[in-house]
Amino acid sequence: MSKSEELADLKKECLSCLRCELGKTRNNIVFSDGNPDSAKYILIGEAPGENEDLTGTPFVGRAGKLLNEFLIQAGISRQEDLYIINTVKCRPPKNRVPSDFEKEQCRNFIERQIKIVNPKAIILCGATALKSFYTTKIPISKIRGEWLKINVNNIEYNAMAIFHPSFLLRNHSMEVGKPRWLMLEDLKRIKNM
Numbered sequence: 001m002s003k004s005e006e007l008a009d010l011k012k013e014c015l016s017c018l019r020c021e022l023g024k025t026r027n028n029i030v031f032s033d034g035n036p037d038s039a040k041y042i043l044i045g046e047a048p049g050e051n052e053d054l055t056g057t058p059f060v061g062r063a064g065k066l067l068n069e070f071l072i073q074a075g076i077s078r079q080e081d082l083y084i085i086n087t088v089k090c091r092p093p094k095n096r097v098p099s100d101f102e103k104e105q106c107r108n109f110i111e112r113q114i115k116i117v118n119p120k121a122i123i124l125c126g127a128t129a130l131k132s133f134y135t136t137k138i139p140i141s142k143i144r145g146e147w148l149k150i151n152v153n154n155i156e157y158n159a160m161a162i163f164h165p166s167f168l169l170r171n172h173s174m175e176v177g178k179p180r181w182l183m184l185e186d187l188k189r190i191k192n193m
């Protein structure tokens with residue numbers, strides 16, 4: 001069975017999930033994007049927003065479009081190199097941060113996706129993803145760009161935290177040392193690992 005076939009089975013299970021309150025208000029489960037058979041990296045974002053909930057695809061709104069631009073500049077193919085997920089599969093009302101309980105309820109799906117895809121590295125996109133997989137009090141602005149080791153399903157993965165593109169929508173400068181410049185540097189490091 002290919003990775004895509006295994007994930008299609010898992011998605012069927014996920015589609016009927018009502019383990020937490022987010023399942024009651026969703027329009028769509030936002031399961032993943034990208035090609036699991038060719039993906040080198042899993043990128044984990046925070047949670048689906050309005051556009052993601054309406055389309056069932058992660059990172060398709062303004063932040064997603066900005067992420068696409070950075071990926072192109074770094075030479076990473078969104079469709080071939082990445083498998084994209086979030087810490088929860090259903091949109092939190094008013095785009096609030098998902099609660100620890102909601103993330104815990106969804107964790108089993110996330111861990112099984114990681115196990116099936118078995119990536120070369122995991123990209124923790126934004127503070128919510130970082131805190132969900134790495135225990136630290138260091139803010140993302142200080143820890144981003146460093147190679148970390150994280151343990152998922154008793155397997156150790158290389159991981160790197162990067163800024164969430166929604167943060168970059170509020171920070172426009174590409175000057176050396178500014179968040180957008182750092183984002184590109186981080187993605188280039190991931191590409192060259």
Ligand code: SF4
Pocket residue numbers: 014017018019020021022023024029088089090102105106
């Ligand atoms: S967020 Fe996850 S655990 Fe909660 S209902 Fe959706 S799929 Fe189920």
